[in-house]
Amino acid sequence: MRGFHDVLPPQSERFHRIERNLCTVLDSYNYVEIRTPIAERAELFARSLGEATDIVEKEMYTFEDRDGTMLTLRPECTASVVRAAIEGGLAGRDRVAKLYYLGPMFRRERPQKGRLRQFHQIGVEVLGREDALADAEVVALLMDCLAAAGLRDVKLLLNSLGDATCRPGYRTALEAFGRAHEAELCETCKLRLERNPLRLLDCKEESCRALMVDAPRLREHLCDECRTHFNDVERLLTAAGIEFTVDPTLVRGLDYYVRTAFEVIAPGLGAQNAVGGGGRYDGLVAALGGAPIGGVGFAIGLERLLMSAGSTGEDATPEMCVIPLTEAAAASALQLARALRGAGARCELETAGRSVKSAMRRADKLGVRFALLIGDAEIEAGRATVRDMQRQADHPLAIGFDVDGLTTAAAIRALGEGEARGC
Numbered sequence: 001m002r003g004f005h006d007v008l009p010p011q012s013e014r015f016h017r018i019e020r021n022l023c024t025v026l027d028s029y030n031y032v033e034i035r036t037p038i039a040e041r042a043e044l045f046a047r048s049l050g051e052a053t054d055i056v057e058k059e060m061y062t063f064e065d066r067d068g069t070m071l072t073l074r075p076e077c078t079a080s081v082v083r084a085a086i087e088g089g090l091a092g093r094d095r096v097a098k099l100y101y102l103g104p105m106f107r108r109e110r111p112q113k114g115r116l117r118q119f120h121q122i123g124v125e126v127l128g129r130e131d132a133l134a135d136a137e138v139v140a141l142l143m144d145c146l147a148a149a150g151l152r153d154v155k156l157l158l159n160s161l162g163d164a165t166c167r168p169g170y171r172t173a174l175e176a177f178g179r180a181h182e183a184e185l186c187e188t189c190k191l192r193l194e195r196n197p198l199r200l201l202d203c204k205e206e207s208c209r210a211l212m213v214d215a216p217r218l219r220e221h222l223c224d225e226c227r228t229h230f231n232d233v234e235r236l237l238t239a240a241g242i243e244f245t246v247d248p249t250l251v252r253g254l255d256y257y258v259r260t261a262f263e264v265i266a267p268g269l270g271a272q273n274a275v276g277g278g279g280r281y282d283g284l285v286a287a288l289g290g291a292p293i294g295g296v297g298f299a300i301g302l303e304r305l306l307m308s309a310g311s312t313g314e315d316a317t318p319e320m321c322v323i324p325l326t327e328a329a330a331a332s333a334l335q336l337a338r339a340l341r342g343a344g345a346r347c348e349l350e351t352a353g354r355s356v357k358s359a360m361r362r363a364d365k366l367g368v369r370f371a372l373l374i375g376d377a378e379i380e381a382g383r384a385t386v387r388d389m390q391r392q393a394d395h396p397l398a399i400g401f402d403v404d405g406l407t408t409a410a411a412i413r414a415l416g417e418g419e420a421r422g423c
């Protein structure tokens with residue numbers, strides 16, 4: 001199906017590895033996971049993302065449930081997290097919530113490289129903090145996550161979108177500029193002029209971009225509070241050694257943002273080069289029925305992250321393989337494999353009754369370091385033969401398979417270490 005992909009091995013392994021790396025970073029920042037449903041009431045997104053956004057206007061998968069409720073497959077997770085935090089009483093005036101999430105999102109966009117209809121995000125939301133330090137720390141976390149995923153040469157773009165005090169004045173100024181140049185605007189921007197003039201700034205058409213170079217700048221329209229907040233964020237990021245570029249055309253495609261907005265662009269992604277983005281959304285919690293508290297967060301697109309990071313680390317190979325050479329050895333082989341797995345070994349258990357030759361071919365194909373053979377002789381002796389595949393020969397050592405897994409696994413690994421020491 002267009003834009004809906006299976007994630008097959010080894011790609012699924014890479015997903016898993018990157019998720020694990022990122023979760024380690026999130027743990028170190030003291031975030032906790034939240035899981036929200038894939039489907040929400042449709043009105044949640046119209047109320048939070050904005051009626052005049054591309055997502056709400058044309059990209060949502062919305063359908064009528066049997067009882068007449070309109071449901072939407074979540075196009076992003078910020079609105080869901082805020083809704084869940086309000087309903088679950090997670091955040092309030094003196095209660096900060098630091099939440100992360102991971103999972104599929106759905107947008108009916110035109111599929112192309114790096115743009116899917118079902119894609120995966122890992123994101124964070126901080127609810128109950130209004131200070132610039134919270135923004136700077138969230139940006140620092142984003143950069144640390146990207147570094148942990150092995151991403152290099154990324155570019156952090158930063159802007160302030162003002163707030164309810166100063167943005168209306170800017171919007172009027174921008175709209176007036178747009179009207180004065182209406183004839184030169186692309187068809188989409190003519191519509192944007194009517195519905196959401198701020199989006200004139202991030203049009204991808206070359207002619208519109210050239211025109212917008214002379215457009216009024218939001219920075220010059222910021223109220224004192226927004227200007228101070230933005231200066232503080234810049235100062236904190238600079239002090240933390242995080243490089244950024246202020247991009248006055250960065251407006252983001254969601255209406256809930258106020259003040260800080262940011263995006264990270266990465267190499268190797270083509271036209272869809274934003275690997276992650278986010279910002280501050282004070283007002284959203286109150287708009288959805290919660291306390292008047294602030295919020296800030298980001299989301300990373302996992303497919304784009306993988307595309308840009310390339311392969312990070314080795315694909316998974318089992319360390320050991322237990323091979324019952326006869327049907328009679330199957331039960332002992334199962335017992336040994338479970339004991340080794342209990343000791344933390346990634347262990348494969350092969351079909352019973354293969355010839356030694358074909359069993360070795362299998363072990364070779366699996367790429368295991370150690371093959372553990374159990375045939376009639378081994379059953380008789382109560383021991384399994386360990387074959388070190390790197391040495392291409394039967395290893396003289398035999399290990400009992402009814403001893404405890406930790407001792408057995410340690411003894412097998414010692415064989416490899418012995419070789420590394422030249423024994």
Ligand code: HAM
Pocket residue numbers: 075076077078107109114115116117119120121123124125253274275276277278279280281296297298299300301302303304
């Ligand atoms: P967003 O910029 O819409 O922000 O999406 C975040 C990231 O998701 C993008 O930078 C991109 O990597 C990925 N992404 C978005 N759409 C697609 C797609 N069609 N195919 C593949 N990847 C995609 C948000 O979603 C906000 N909720 C972020 C946020 C959290 N702001 C505050 N808190």
